[in-house]
Amino acid sequence: MSLKIGIVGLPNVGKSTLFQALTKKQVDTSNYPFATIDPNVGVVQVLDERLEKLAALSRSNLPAGSPRWSSGEAGKAEKIIPAIVEFVDIAGLVKGAAGGEGLGNKFLSHIREVDAICHVVRAFENEKIVHVSGKPNPLSDIETIKTELALKDLETVAKMKADAQKDAKSGKKEAVELVSALENFEKIPQSVANQYQLLSFKPTLYVFNISSKNNLPLLALPNSITIDLSQENDISAMHEEDRKELGIESQLPKLIKAAYELLGLITFFTTGEDETRAWTIPCGSTAKRAGRAIHSDFEEKFIRADVIFWERLLEAGSWPRARELGWLRSEGKEYIVRDGDVIEFKI
Numbered sequence: 001m002s003l004k005i006g007i008v009g010l011p012n013v014g015k016s017t018l019f020q021a022l023t024k025k026q027v028d029t030s031n032y033p034f035a036t037i038d039p040n041v042g043v044v045q046v047l048d049e050r051l052e053k054l055a056a057l058s059r060s061n062l063p064a065g066s067p068r069w070s071s072g073e074a075g076k077a078e079k080i081i082p083a084i085v086e087f088v089d090i091a092g093l094v095k096g097a098a099g100g101e102g103l104g105n106k107f108l109s110h111i112r113e114v115d116a117i118c119h120v121v122r123a124f125e126n127e128k129i130v131h132v133s134g135k136p137n138p139l140s141d142i143e144t145i146k147t148e149l150a151l152k153d154l155e156t157v158a159k160m161k162a163d164a165q166k167d168a169k170s171g172k173k174e175a176v177e178l179v180s181a182l183e184n185f186e187k188i189p190q191s192v193a194n195q196y197q198l199l200s201f202k203p204t205l206y207v208f209n210i211s212s213k214n215n216l217p218l219l220a221l222p223n224s225i226t227i228d229l230s231q232e233n234d235i236s237a238m239h240e241e242d243r244k245e246l247g248i249e250s251q252l253p254k255l256i257k258a259a260y261e262l263l264g265l266i267t268f269f270t271t272g273e274d275e276t277r278a279w280t281i282p283c284g285s286t287a288k289r290a291g292r293a294i295h296s297d298f299e300e301k302f303i304r305a306d307v308i309f310w311e312r313l314l315e316a317g318s319w320p321r322a323r324e325l326g327w328l329r330s331e332g333k334e335y336i337v338r339d340g341d342v343i344e345f346k347i
Contacts (some may be wrong), residue, residue, distance in 0.1 A: 003280060004086045005205075005259055006114035010141050012133050013122035014209040016040070016230040019089035021232040022252055040089040044268075045082040045251050048278055050310050054342065055080050055276040061318045074279055079279040083267055086257055088114055108166035113150070116203040116263055118255070119145060123218055123226070124211035138208065138219055149199040156198065157182050203262045207255065223262055227251045266339035268312060270294070281337065291345050301347040307331050309339045319344075 023042030035305045068256070090110045111117065122136040133140070161182040166173030206224035218226060226253075235250050236241065260266070264283040269276065270291060279293040287305040291298030308316075308328045316322035337343070 003084075003259065003263065003265065004088065005118050006088045006090050006111050007118045007120060008090050008121070008145060009120035010144065010254050012130050013120045013136075013141070015053075015120045016089055017229045017233050018118075018120055018207065018227075019087055019145055021229060021236040022087055022102045022255075024236055026111070037134060042087050042089075044085045044087055044256070046085060046256055047276065048082060048267065049274055050340065051080055051082055051278055053314055054271045054310060057317070058271045058273060058276055079275040079277075081275065083278040083280045084219070085259065087118075101108055105114075111199055111202070114202070116205065116259060118205050118207055118259070119207055120207045120229075123208040123216045125214040125216065136216060138216055142206070142219070146200070149202075153198045153200045163323075205255070205258055223258065225251075225254060225258055227255065233302070233328050266337070266344055268337050268341045270344070271342060283289065283339075285337050286333060287331050287335040287345075290337045290343065291347070294345070298347055299344050302333055304333075304345045305331050305335065305346065306344040307335065307337075307341050309338065310342050313342050 007019055010013050019040055019042060022044050023040075088110065119142070121138050121245055122131070123138050125136060133144075141214075161179060164175045164178040164182065168179050204223065206219075206221050207229075208218055208224060208226045209229045210218075210226050210231065211228060232250060232252055235248055236252075238248070251289040255332055260280075266279050266283050266285075267278050267280055269278055271277075279290070281290050281293050288308070291302050291305075306328055309320050312327045313319070313322055316325055316327055319328065322328040
């Protein structure tokens, strides 16, 4: 499964700067509202040190008769495929967006298509950077975005209710039940919210954009992190060797990790002579369900799965040795996959 995250916020809070730092794509970060109109889309690889370690193990265990030995490729990295996250840089929302202000309806429609929202909040003062309300106020700015999303949802619900009422008159049981639910909007079940892509129910991660000086008091919100996005943009432009030499680490991986946790996602691995790969699945997935991430056949024709935790496989040094030690387990379709499991499916 591919994770899609929409970056939202007021204009000039650092959305495009974050997108540029994540994707290394050059985008318009001009100091005026609505520098971004059409959403920028970029795919980001999820950095995971476990992948490299598993790939190195597979390389070290290439059989002597392998074609890669005869072709002189022994010791070279086989294909390493990390998990990916798709980020969408959505143009800034403003007060009145639900009613069409600032091309709001167009921008709000882009939010419907994402799995989660990354809400960038400006948490520093700088008179050289324009703020649509004159002065940044994290609490007020957050409420502005939440209000616009809620207003748009109310509009969506009103349209849904009108359609459902027409169907209810014809005696459709489902329509009658839907009308009743919509009349009590605050009690709408999550399943209905998901079905109709209501914006207010999108899982949201708050990113407070701080600075080296003039920071504003931060809010204690769940699912929130603080990052100096300007600094991150500079770090992303540096060569990896220079970053290591200077001991500089990017904080962006923690954003992706927080997004995984927010959406309840985990990673399992497959590794072998030709490829080491990370797969993203919902937390709580069975081994049979996990197979679907690879191909529908792996779920439909599932027999069993050989499973070992990634650290135990490294400790064993090879699949055969792990089997000898009794660390490689044969699991059935009801086994609940753990984050970090290495799996070989039998179909």
